[in-house]
Amino acid sequence: MDKITERLAEIVGKDYVSTSAEERFIYSRDQGVQQPHMPDYVVLPDNARQVQEIIHLANNDSIPVVPMGGGLVLSGLTIPLAGGIVLDMKRMNRILEVNESSHYAVVEAGTSQGMLDAYLKKHHPRLKHSLPDAPPAATIAGNIAIHGSGHLSQSEGGFHSEMVTGLEVVLGSGEMVKLGSCSTVPGWFSRAPLPDLAGLFLGWNGTTGVITKVGIKLFPRPRFHDVLIYMTEDIDIAPDILFRIIETEVAEDINYALSPKPDYLNGFQMIVINLVANTEIELNMKKKIIRDALYDYYKTKESGFMPLPPAMKGDFLEAPQKALSKFADVKKGGGFEYVGAIMPVEKIPDACREGVRITDRYGITYSLGARIIGRGHSAMFFFAYPFNRADTQDIEKVSHALEDTNAAALKLGGIPWKTEVSGQKLILEQMEPQTSSLMMKIKSLLDPNGIMNPGNWEVK
Amino acid sequence: MHELKFDPEICKSCTSCDCIMKCQYIDLESDQAKSEHAKLVAGEDSSILHDCVTCYACEEYCPFGNHPFYLIVERQEQRGVHPAPKPLEESQVIMMGPKGRIKPKELSPPVMNMCFFTVMNGGIRGSLFEGVSKFGGSDVFCNLMFLHFARNSTIRQRLPLMIENIMKNFLEPAGAKELICYHDECYGTYTSWAPAFGIDVPFKPVHLFDFIYNRLVELKENIKPLGIKVAYQRPCSNRLCPQTDHFVDDIFSLIGAERPKREFEYENALCCGGVPEAQQRFELTEEIQHKNVEDMKASGAAYCVFNCPFCFWTLSEPVLKAGLIPIMMSDLCLMALGE
Numbered sequence: 001m002d003k004i005t006e007r008l009a010e011i012v013g014k015d016y017v018s019t020s021a022e023e024r025f026i027y028s029r030d031q032g033v034q035q036p037h038m039p040d041y042v043v044l045p046d047n048a049r050q051v052q053e054i055i056h057l058a059n060n061d062s063i064p065v066v067p068m069g070g071g072l073v074l075s076g077l078t079i080p081l082a083g084g085i086v087l088d089m090k091r092m093n094r095i096l097e098v099n100e101s102s103h104y105a106v107v108e109a110g111t112s113q114g115m116l117d118a119y120l121k122k123h124h125p126r127l128k129h130s131l132p133d134a135p136p137a138a139t140i141a142g143n144i145a146i147h148g149s150g151h152l153s154q155s156e157g158g159f160h161s162e163m164v165t166g167l168e169v170v171l172g173s174g175e176m177v178k179l180g181s182c183s184t185v186p187g188w189f190s191r192a193p194l195p196d197l198a199g200l201f202l203g204w205n206g207t208t209g210v211i212t213k214v215g216i217k218l219f220p221r222p223r224f225h226d227v228l229i230y231m232t233e234d235i236d237i238a239p240d241i242l243f244r245i246i247e248t249e250v251a252e253d254i255n256y257a258l259s260p261k262p263d264y265l266n267g268f269q270m271i272v273i274n275l276v277a278n279t280e281i282e283l284n285m286k287k288k289i290i291r292d293a294l295y296d297y298y299k300t301k302e303s304g305f306m307p308l309p310p311a312m313k314g315d316f317l318e319a320p321q322k323a324l325s326k327f328a329d330v331k332k333g334g335g336f337e338y339v340g341a342i343m344p345v346e347k348i349p350d351a352c353r354e355g356v357r358i359t360d361r362y363g364i365t366y367s368l369g370a371r372i373i374g375r376g377h378s379a380m381f382f383f384a385y386p387f388n389r390a391d392t393q394d395i396e397k398v399s400h401a402l403e404d405t406n407a408a409a410l411k412l413g414g415i416p417w418k419t420e421v422s423g424q425k426l427i428l429e430q431m432e433p434q435t436s437s438l439m440m441k442i443k444s445l446l447d448p449n450g451i452m453n454p455g456n457w458e459v460k
Numbered sequence: 461m462h463e464l465k466f467d468p469e470i471c472k473s474c475t476s477c478d479c480i481m482k483c484q485y486i487d488l489e490s491d492q493a494k495s496e497h498a499k500l501v502a503g504e505d506s507s508i509l510h511d512c513v514t515c516y517a518c519e520e521y522c523p524f525g526n527h528p529f530y531l532i533v534e535r536q537e538q539r540g541v542h543p544a545p546k547p548l549e550e551s552q553v554i555m556m557g558p559k560g561r562i563k564p565k566e567l568s569p570p571v572m573n574m575c576f577f578t579v580m581n582g583g584i585r586g587s588l589f590e591g592v593s594k595f596g597g598s599d600v601f602c603n604l605m606f607l608h609f610a611r612n613s614t615i616r617q618r619l620p621l622m623i624e625n626i627m628k629n630f631l632e633p634a635g636a637k638e639l640i641c642y643h644d645e646c647y648g649t650y651t652s653w654a655p656a657f658g659i660d661v662p663f664k665p666v667h668l669f670d671f672i673y674n675r676l677v678e679l680k681e682n683i684k685p686l687g688i689k690v691a692y693q694r695p696c697s698n699r700l701c702p703q704t705d706h707f708v709d710d711i712f713s714l715i716g717a718e719r720p721k722r723e724f725e726y727e728n729a730l731c732c733g734g735v736p737e738a739q740q741r742f743e744l745t746e747e748i749q750h751k752n753v754e755d756m757k758a759s760g761a762a763y764c765v766f767n768c769p770f771c772f773w774t775l776s777e778p779v780l781k782a783g784l785i786p787i788m789m790s791d792l793c794l795m796a797l798g799e
Contacts, residue, residue, distance in 0.1 A: 231547045264555035268547050291742055298740045304545025307738040309773035 004061060008043050008085075011053045016044040016091065027068070027078075027086045032337045033387070033399045034076030034420050039066070039086040046091050048168060048176060048212035055174045055210065058085060058451050065172075066453045067206040069142025070112060072134055074337055075420040077146070077205045081455035087210060089139065095119050096213070102189045103127065103218045104165045106182075109141035109211050113320075116140060120218070128152075128221040130160055133320040133371075141211045146418040147203050147342075149373055149380050151253045151274065151319040154246075156219050158374035161202040165190055166215035169201050172208060172447025180215060188215030200442060205418075205456040208446040222276040224283040227316040228290055230271040232303035235349040238269055241303075242345055244293040245273055246376040250286040252276045255321070256379075257369040258352055261330060269352075270306075272316060324384060327367045333388030337398050339405040339423075340382045343414025345372065348379060354408045355383045361404070362397040380417060381409075421455055428459055462616045462657040464534055468501050470526045479518035479528035484730065485744070486511050497528075500535055508532060509541045513739065514608045515731045516699035519652065527656050529607070529699075536610035544738045549609045556606075558599045558621060567593035567634035570671070573626065575643040576601045577769045583790050584642070586799040587682065588675055593634065596642070599625050602649035604697065608735050612657075619649065619659055631663055638664045640671045644767055648700030669707035669767070672793055676714045683796050685716020690792065691761035691784065692719060693752075693775060694729035695768035702727075711789070715796035720759035724752055732771035749775065753782045765792050 001009070001019075008017040018024070019041055029036035040063070045051045058065045064084030071078050071088075080086055089110035097106040098120070107116060113129075114136025120127050130152035132143050143150075148160045157163060166180030166188040177183070179198045180191040191198055201208055230241060238256060245251055253274040260266045273290055277283035291298075291305065298304040308316075315322045328336035343351065352368050359366040365386065370379040383405045387394040406416045406423040410430055416423040428436050436459055443457065444450075480486055480493035486508060488496060499506035509532065518528040535541075542549060556576060572589075574581060574596030584594055600622055606614040631639060641647040650665040676683065692708050705726065712719050724730045730752040733745040756764055756779070764779045764786050766772040776786040787795075 231545065231551070233547050233550075262555075264551045266554075268551055288742070298545060301542045301545050301740075302547075304548060304740050305737075306548060307734055307774075309734065309770070310777040311773040 004057070004063065005041065007057055008041060008054065011050050011057070012043055012045050016046070018042045027071075027080070027088070029079060030071055030074055030076060031335065032074040032076060032420075033335070033395050033402060034079055037079050037081055038083065039080040040083045041085045042088060043085050044088045044091045048092075048170060051087070051170045051210050051212055052174060052176050054085065054087065055170050055172065055451075059174055059449050062449060063451065064454050065210070065451050067210045069110065069139030069145075070135070070137045072138050073142070073146060073418055075418055075423070077418060077420070077453070077456065081421070084451070089141065089210075092212065097188070098124050098127070098218070099187070099189070100124060100127065102187065104188055104215050105129065105218055106166070106188045106213060106215050107140050108213055109139065111140050112136060113138050113140060113143070120221075124218075126221055127218040129216055129218050130156060130163060131319045132160070133324055135325065136320070140216055141214050144214060144216070145202060145204070145206065145211055149371055151321070152219055153380075154254050154372045154375060155252045157217070158377065160216075162374075163217040164198055164202070164214060165217055167198050167201060167211055168213035169209045169211050172449070172452040176212075182215060200446065204443075205424075206453040207443055207456050208452060222278045224277045224280055225317055226275050226283055226287065227308065227313055228273045228275070228287060229306040229308060229316070230273065230294060230303065231306050232269050232271075232297075233267060234303065235269065235352050237297065237303065238271070238348050239346045241271060241294060241297060242348070242372060243376060245271070245290060246372060248289045248293050249375070250275065250289050253319075254372040255369060256348060256372075257323070257367070259327065259367040259369075260365060261327070261367075274317075324367065324369070324382075327384065328386055330365065331386040331388045331394070333390045335387035335389040335395065335398070336384070337387065337402055338382050338384035339402060339409060339419070340380055340417035341409035341412075341414035342373075342378055342417050343381050343409065343412060345376050345379045347412050347414060348381060350412055351381045351383075351409070351414070354412065355405070358383070358401050358404050358408065359385070362401045364394075364397050364401055381414065424457055428457070462659055464527060464530050464612070465656050465658065466527050466531050470524045471497065471501050474524065476523070478521040478523060480508065482521040482727070483518060484728065485513045485515065500531065503535060503538065505539060506535070509536050509539060512536075512543070513731060513736050513741070513744070514543055514696070515735070516607065516696040517727075517729075520699040520702045520727065530612065530653070530656055533607050533610055533612050537612055541610055543608065543610055545740065548738060549611070552609065553606075553611070553614060556598055556601060556603065558601075558618060558625075560599065561597070562599045562625060562629050564629070565593075565595055567595065567630055567636070569593070569634060569636040570638065570640055571595070571630060571634050571636045572640040572642055573600055573630075573646055575641070575646050577643060580642070580769050580788075583788055586794050587679055587797060588672065588790060588793055588799070592640070594642075595630050600630070602643075602646040604645045604649045604653060608738065615649075615653065616657060619654065623659070623661060627662055636663070638666050640666045640668060642668055643697070643769070644668065644695065644701060644704065645697035647704070648697045652700035667701065667704045667707065669704060669711060669789065672790065673707050673710050673714070676711060676793060679797060680714065682798065683715055684798055686792075686796050687716050688718070688763055689720045689759065689761045690717045690763040690765050691722060691756035691759055692725070693732060693764055693766050693768075693771050694726070695766075695771050696731060696735070698767060711793065715793055717763075717792070717796075720761050722755050722759045724755045732768075732774045734770055734774035737774075749778050753778045753784075756784055757782045763787055763792065765789050
């Protein structure tokens with residue numbers, strides 16, 4: 001055992017540090033197409049104090065540190081590009097507080113979406129949090145750190161990073177700080193009215209520090225739930241249909257999808273509208289409001305609502321939605337990659353066309369779609385490409401498609417989301433120089449030795 | 461090819477215009493009904509083409525068997541009237557189309573075609589269906605549902621192939637001359653639509669309720685009378701074979717179920733609401749379902765029994781909310797058999 005390993009074992013216990021080839025292999029890759037890279041150490045801390053000690057150690061010995069939640073980001077953000085320590089946060093999975101009156105929860109950074117969801121259902125059934133359409137093993141902290149979104153992003157305030165009420169963070173320099181109301185008073189209820197420093201750790205891919213605790217907004221969980229699906233062949237009417245639905249202000253979640261599979265849906269766009277209510281009367285009224293909003297369209301019979309008997313609503317009523325997870329394995333072989341792009345809603349038709357063009361170019365299949373964010377202030381558009389990990393040609397084609405898609409998203413006026421290093425470079429090239437310069441100054445301030453997830457958000 | 465056997469002279473001499481006057485969804489005075497129907501016969505635009513909910517009932521109402529509903533569908537298609545949204549129609553055409561994926565299967569009589577409802581295979585069980593061989597899927601699907609989408613042409617095009625698939629792959633190898641139709645839409649296809657369009661059916665279709673009745677007679681000693689009131693949700697396709705409706709009463713008398721008196725029963729049966737919903741007629745859908753379920757409730761029925769799985773899926777929730785138990789006919793009979 002080398003000295004670093006010994007020191008790490010002293011901090012977290014010998015069972016929670018590993019240098020074995022097998023474990024380093026697992027932590028060297030994710031499910032996407034990014035090249036793997038081995039870490040030197042895998043460490044699982046139990047608390048924030050241990051995280052702080054690990055960061056101090058890493059600073060002293062100039063060891064890179066890559067914080068990792070569920071490891072499900074797909075774009076290689078937790079692949080240790082410069083080796084060093086992968087800091088797997090999954091042991092820190094305690095749910096510390098749920099405030100029923102002020103609707104927030106405080107969780108440790110390794111708490112998964114599934115754990116919080118199950119905990120709330122059992123102990124606080126009147127409350128829920130916004131669930132991303134990721135596997136339940138995705139963590140709350142990982143998701144807010146990448147500006148994730150979920151089933152309440154349309155109706156309840158936007159990206160999950162906007163639902164953060166407070167953070168506890170260990171900076172790259174090793175200091176531990178609290179951000180938001182919890183920095184001043186006991187409650188984790190709000191980031192306002194203080195200077196908002198949480199943004200220094202949201203969207204930074206772990207290059208500024210390690211999030212150790214998160215305060216996250218909770219929302220009422222109404223008893224009744226239903227779904228409507230609107231179907232059209234005309235890509236260009238999608239933004240107006242979406243606008244009309246958003247304008248009703250009654251839809252909890254709005255998703256748009258276009259996929260060549262199954263065959264009977266090839267060329268048809270589906271707009272999935274989820275509704276919730278406290279009473280059946282309210283639910284029926286909301287359905288009527290949505291239908292009335294689209295009357296001008298469906299009366300022509302050029303588009304319309306799919307009849308959906310209760311028994312056939314199945315997965316559509318669930319959060320997270322399973323459709324994309326099922327699609328992820330369509331090629332078998334366990335490979336899945338997508339470019340998410342945050343973009344204006346009106347760009348959806350062009351994004352669809354571009355996605356189809358790119359996949360035609362490389363002869364790969366696709367699932368395209370979008371989730372409406374914050375009542376139409378933007379959309380998270382995804383270009384999803386499944387592939388077979390055992391097929392190198394397949395991987396190569398998807399890699400090229402990914403690069404083209406990142407470039408296309410920027411050209412369309414969107415910004416690639418949680419993008420891999422090559423995508424980050426494209427963004428930085430297009431970014432105002434003063435902005436990227438400020439980013440680098442902030443990074444240097446918070447992580448003076450450059451140990452935090454090196455390779456990410458770097459200007460060369 | 462396969463032209464509809466329709467005689468305009470019969471309509472000209474018809475004085476009652478029952479096909480329209482008895483319709484529960486088109487509200488026209490006698491003169492208007494005749495005039496609109498005359499336009500229909502002449503191939504002109506008629507309000508009937510746009511207002512029809514495609515409940516099939518006029519096939520039963522016409523005292524001359526002159527196929528008023530098939531004519532409506534013909535005219536809708538000729539005039540480009542789409543009862544349901546086009547994307548929905550087009551995706552259904554692809555979804556329900558033959559896939560050429562027939563798997564050889566060793567069968568022996570009695571043989572049952574599950575239609576597109578192979579998901580209901582689990583319901584074909586117990587002593588009621590002992591020894592029954594079954595097959596199903598999109599390669600043996602009658603396609604009659606396209607009557608709801610103004611697409612007689614799709615049925616015309618596909619039905620001969622379906623019949624051939626059934627014969628060559630299932631009935632002939634099994635040495636079977638009869639085919640039990642799980643869905644009475646298939647039975648209606650072979651006994652009503654196919655003859656109306658001059659398509660030969662080389663086997664004897666057997667209605668599911670006919671089969672169940674005869675099997676229950678054989679199992680009579682095992683039946684424990686249920687002693688319950690059961691409302692029957694008559695499906696649209698049963699309008700094509702009203703001669704089979706008596707099997708409901710016959711089965712009920714064997715299993716000790718009572719078919720209570722209802723307003724919307726027999727000829728006045730109401731649609732489950734699935735098709736009007738597909739037609740984007742949401743208020744009508746709610747109204748029909750409400751009237752139907754309230755009528756079941758008022759009759760004192762404890763159960764609502766279904767013939768068609770699609771009706772079951774569509775109406776189960778409103779039925780349950782009204783306090784009745786939705787059940788397929790086969791399960792109701794299995795209940796009486798204690799299985």
